[in-house]
């Protein structure tokens with residue numbers, strides 16, 4: 001009797017075969033990347049850990065403090081990742097269930113990060129922001145309605161297992177364990193490509 005294949009075995013090819021693309025091909029990437037906020041792009045719950053007002057010291061990069069001196073920063077690899085997505089012309093969205101949407105928007109507006117053309121507000125990277133309590137199914141339906149981007153073209157990063165419910169729509173979600181970073185990005189792109197039957201050729205670079 002043949003041994004069962006280990007779970008780590010490469011996925012079997014799709015019926016129509018793999019589509020092999022170069023890493024620079026636009027369709028080697030999803031059209032939209034969606035980020036949760038709390039414990040995905042920053043390491044706190046903004047509605048419970050932050051007391052307004054938020055302040056920035058001068059033009060200090062990626063650092064705010066609240067009324068009690070609590071610091072708020074994006075995880076260190078997030079600014080460069082956002083810049084890379086922008087270069088690739090990928091639609092960037094935020095989907096958060098926070099109970100303090102205005103405070104979350106204010107944080108993204110105040111946070112300064114280094115971009116390709118100098119310092120920019122983190123908020124400028126986000127083409128769409130859906131920030132309000134409730135099931136993330138609603139957030140994704142709204143992103144889809146506003147942009148027309150198919151769910152199958154959305155890659156989602158979130159730290160909470162319950163939000164896998166959006167995969168029901170066709171979205172690909174990756175669970176973020178220790179904050180968003182390049183490793184999570186690679187995991188997500190590989191998962192999304194696997195589901196779309198896309199392989200990236202050896203000449204490519206990720």
Ligand SMILES: [Mg+2]
Pocket residue numbers: 036037038039040158159160
């Ligand atoms: Mg979260």
